[in-house]
Amino acid sequence: SNKTMPIHEIAKSEVVVFWGRNPHTTSSHLLPLIKGKTIIVIDPIKTPIAKMADLHIQLKPHTDQFLAMLLARFLHIENGCDEEFLEKYASGYEEYYELTQNLRIKAVLDQMDVSLGQLGDFLRLVKEKKVAFVCGVGIQKYHNGADVMRSIDALAAMLGLFGKEGCGVNYLGASRANISSPFVTQSKRVSKVLTEFSSFETVFVQGANPLSQMPDSNRVRASMEGVKNVVYFGLFENETSEMADLVIPAKNFLYKNDVRTSYSHNRISFMPKVAETDVGISEYDLSAYLCREFGIALESEEFYINHFKGFAVQKIDGLLYVDKREENPYSNGFDTKDGEFVFLDEIGSKIDEEEGMYLITSKSPTSLNSQFYRQESAYLHSSLGFREGEMVSVTSASGSVRLVVRHNNDLRSDCVLIYSGTKGVNNLTPSKHALSAKSAIFQENKVEVKR
Template sequence: MNQTTACPLDCYDACRIVVDENGKLKGDKSHPVTRGYLCPNLNHFTQQNRLLSPQFRGDEISMERAFELLIEVLKNSKNDQILYYRGSGNVSLMQRSCEHFFASIKAVGTSGSLCDGAGEAGVLAGRGSNEVLSPQMIDESEVVIFWGRNPHTTHSHLLPFLEGKTVIVIDPVKTSIAQSADLHIQIKPHCDLQLALLLSRFAIIEGIHDEAFLQEHASEYNDFYELTQSVRIKATLDFIDVSLGQIGAILELMKGKKCAILVGVGVQKYRNGADVLRSIDGFGAIMGLFGKRGCGVSYLGNSLSGIDLPFESLSRRISKPTADFSKYNCVFVQGANPLAQMPNSTGVRHAFASAGFTVYFGLYENETSRSADLVIPAKTFLEKNDFRSSYGDYTLQEMPQIFQSESGISEYELTSRLCNAFGVQWEDESYYLDFFRKQMDVRDGVGYRRNVPEIPYENGFENGEFEFLDTIDADIDDNEGFYLITSKYGQGLNSQFKRAGGVYFHPDAGFDEDAVVQLVSHSCSVEMRVRHDNRLRKDCLLIYSGTPDVNVLTPPHLSYEGESAVYQEIKIKVIKK
């Protein structure tokens, strides 16, 4: 008998899945977003590299012994000497149950993000809340702008919704969507703030801004216009490598049309990442794109918007991108691979090795599991009960247990055992599942979150008005080296599944294919093999997210707002071997 569930992977799509009696995964044709198709990662879902049994310092042990060791180290550690580090990609709701235990014993958690924190901080500063444009809303658009976002890799189920639309792409890479777009602006990296300011300025000069919307919802727009005038036009256009004609072409294609701007995380991987999103949002406000059907600016949405959690929350936190593991007697890592994904990974690995006792709780073998003292394998999404929210739409999907497995342990089961050992109050699993089920509306066989807007910002902004960026730091970067781009890899997901290798340059950048080069960033360096990609600018190099040792190069800094990693803040010097 066929059963349905949802994909737990960290992406916009949240595929709805039909599992047949042979265990084969198929797309659910009745789902209004995924429409019977699975994303590439789920199409190639595999048990390869799955952790099947607990391990203690490389030796296989029983689950009972693993819990004895874990409970012993927790009981022998002071509360402020226990760090709970949960991966940001854990979008299934029951995966958050582990925090209940660590919050109850007053352990230390993390805040901030390795992914999107700076951008979300900018969105919240301007709009007051972070609401996403659903694919159904984008379907009503006439013009769609992909600003640093590549749907073929990160949001493939959106592609059918683009049929018949004018597509504009702003991206340093000539991505698949850029190759078929009506207009592609191959902007220099870290220049999105300047472009957004110039677009806003010329929209007002040309009189195509939405005066009525601005008077009602963003009355300080004249101050923002004055801010845009502080940007020198010719010098800025020359530096960002965009022509006045291209700015005019963007505005002409948008004029009088329902337009959606879809922004990717790459534009905000900088210390001023919040300002970048605020400037793009500001352009959206100038054009009156908020609160209307088929219009808006959409970033990664908040997957918890409209959802209450039944779990205790940690009160003490440190910034995730700069967490110093060496300061803790017990480090518990859940569903994350910080030794590969955190910036400054050389320092991270030394700090992890210096911690008193390290625990990895997850599904796959990786750099962190291989370095941890204790490894506790998790169950797959097919082997446990859960609910799946999304940051790409407002669905809320139930994920029932479909298969029994002797391997691993679910987040609920692990939390239950720890709570029982420490006398922490904890409910039956059915209580928590019902808690989430009561927050789900089912329409036409599809679950949705309650109390979410059909049209984002239709009733205005949470702050009362849209708040424009009021100061800028848009200095021209004249440092030597190549701009670093850390895009998502099409055949993997961060450090899961297939991982890319090597460093990519334009063929005319001066490096031979297959040659080994030394990449230098500040005092850190790594050797990689050259790959050619003629989609790149000649002043850029691309190392895909998840490539082993890419984060040897990235800096241990936080964004000015949002406590986010700033992977692309640096330029890379390249030395031929």
């Protein structure tokens, strides 16, 4: 199941662990909730939150699973586990502890660039406390991203954090949880990671920019060039609209009625139209036009708004929330046959010995994906010898991109930061799925930087 810790519960925590999450860029609404709390940051970048944290572990990218497993191992050794919780809801913890013993401590610490002292500091700060793990998407941009999350969940389970006030794991959950769709469709689905556009006569792009944001941009462009009709429906000019045969301007949220839920909290918002414009068309109006042309039944816009209102309940704070979502997820056990947490039973990762630098594709503070002000730089540590402002070529197994160097000494020296939305960044990323999901793996490839 996919139940995230609601953000109002983070306000009740004593310790907040930001694991690969940069709240100043992606979640500024969390900042008022964490004042006065113990802050731990696990991130290869010294982010603003890391600079104010009680502990910052600046580990190598793609070693998060090892760190979570070693922390669980030492927690067990130090008798820091919540044994009452484990016996009731996660009785497989002894077998998981045995699995963690397969990690060679010195070799893994060296690989992560983390010290034993940092592990001890982490455990000292979290034991017997109300702890919230707040996870970012970057830790999942690898082939084993699901295992990384499961390892963090396992550490939280060993601490007994599920189903308790002010405790849990917050990550990108399901924004449609407990909401049923009013539409019934039986259309064939294809992967966004591997879509072969040339197999279709017409491609309709709504509010997206696949030529920039899908992985392996060179493959995507070659595939899209074989399409007879490309229709782009959106708000912004971009790489996809430039090659479209038809561009349909959309209306923004000021000029239409809409409904909004979130993947990080349980609120539901109804956004009424507040202004009129002759420019563009709303999603509903375009759908209504097409349904009339093709003889497809469609209810009124008011019908669908009312459908979603049926899932809203007003709480004591006067705000609307999705009804029947759990305040403390898994308070009565887990959504498995026996109600117990399922630990990993194998380590799917191994120590990375490939040459090259780690690619980090964080969210930009100035853009939303490929909208608004887009970055044009590769950020590198100044110790690498590249001059500020010089042009370099960044190359991976998938392709290359030329960008301007900007120095950032908050980075590890073995990392290249290219913000998501930067033109050409996804020339570097592979069109491969994660192992246990249909997710893209934007940080899997290592890269080389040359003048």
